[in-house]
Amino acid sequence: MVKLNKIYTRTGDDGSTGLVDGSRTAKHAARIEAIGAVDEANSAIGLAILAAVESADDLRRIQNDLFDLGADLATPKGALDGEGFEPGEMVLRVVDGQVEWLENAIDTANEKLEPLTSFVLPGGNEAAARLHVARATVRRAERAMTALAQVEPVNPAALRYINRLSDLLFTLARLANDGGAADVTWVPGANR
Numbered sequence: 001m002v003k004l005n006k007i008y009t010r011t012g013d014d015g016s017t018g019l020v021d022g023s024r025t026a027k028h029a030a031r032i033e034a035i036g037a038v039d040e041a042n043s044a045i046g047l048a049i050l051a052a053v054e055s056a057d058d059l060r061r062i063q064n065d066l067f068d069l070g071a072d073l074a075t076p077k078g079a080l081d082g083e084g085f086e087p088g089e090m091v092l093r094v095v096d097g098q099v100e101w102l103e104n105a106i107d108t109a110n111e112k113l114e115p116l117t118s119f120v121l122p123g124g125n126e127a128a129a130r131l132h133v134a135r136a137t138v139r140r141a142e143r144a145m146t147a148l149a150q151v152e153p154v155n156p157a158a159l160r161y162i163n164r165l166s167d168l169l170f171t172l173a174r175l176a177n178d179g180g181a182a183d184v185t186w187v188p189g190a191n192r
Contacts, residue, residue: 012027015027015028017032019031019074019075019076020071020074020075020076020091020092021075021076023076030144030147030148030151030152031073031074031076031148031152033144033147033148034073034141034144034145034147034148034154035070035073035074036144037137037140037141037143037144037145038066038069038070038073038141038144038145038162039066039070040137040140040141041066041134041137041138041140041141041165042063042066042067042070044130044133044134044137044138045059045062045063045066045134045169046063047130047133047134048127048130048131048133048134048169050130051125051126051127051130051176052127052128052130052131052172052176053127054127054175054176055127055131055172055175055176058105058172059172061101062102062165062168065094065098065161068092068093068094068098069094069158069161069162071092072092072093072094072155072158073145073148073154073158075091075092075093076152093155093157093158094155094157094158094161095157096157096160098157098161099157099160099161099164102161102164102165102167102168103164105168106164106167106168106171109168109171109172109174109175110171112175112179113171113174113175113179113180114179114180114181116180117185118185118186118187119185119186120170120173120174120183120184120185120186121183121184121185121186122135122136122173122184123184124173124176124177124182124183124184125176125177125178125182127173127176128173128174128176128177128182128183129173131169131170131172131173131176132169132170132173134169135166135169135170135173138162138165138166138169139166141162142159142162142163142166145158145159145162146159
């Protein structure tokens with residue numbers, strides 16, 4: 001379990017931060033950028049919960065999974081192979097079951113929606129708008145994670161998770177917009 005008695009440690013005053021394996025890295029490193037983007041996405045989902053009450057339980061589950069994802073990202077490659085950890089010590093990773101849960105939630109929500117006939121603009125009612133902000137923030141986290149994956153190993157299940165999550169948030173935003181009936185749709189060239 002996590003126990004925090006003191007919020008500030010002063011260990012990051014030099015511009016570095018600690019990772020799960022005890023190593024330190026720059027606060028502007030690609031790994032920390034990805035962790036920060038996941039944290040921003042989690043915060044956006046927390047804000048969406050206030051308006052998207054029908055989806056609140058699912059969104060709270062996702063917030064917990066995003067903490068798992070942050071822990072996964074905070075554990076460098078060596079820990080993928082158990083390096084630097086005692087035998088039997090737990091290394092927290094996103095797993096395929098978490099991705100499958102998202103896929104099932106997308107399928108269930110999508111069954112309640114009319115097929116799309118145009119691209120959807122972010123908006124509609126407050127819940128949908130907040131879910132769209134969360135979706136866009138998750139996409140930024142995905143970009144940060146795929147950038148990290150170009151230079152360091154990243155758990156493939158974590159990449160699948162963040163990709164599916166934005167799809168679920170899009171689907172939940174449509175549900176919040178009266179099952180898609182109140183979606184604001186793009187009209188190509190409408191203002192020329």
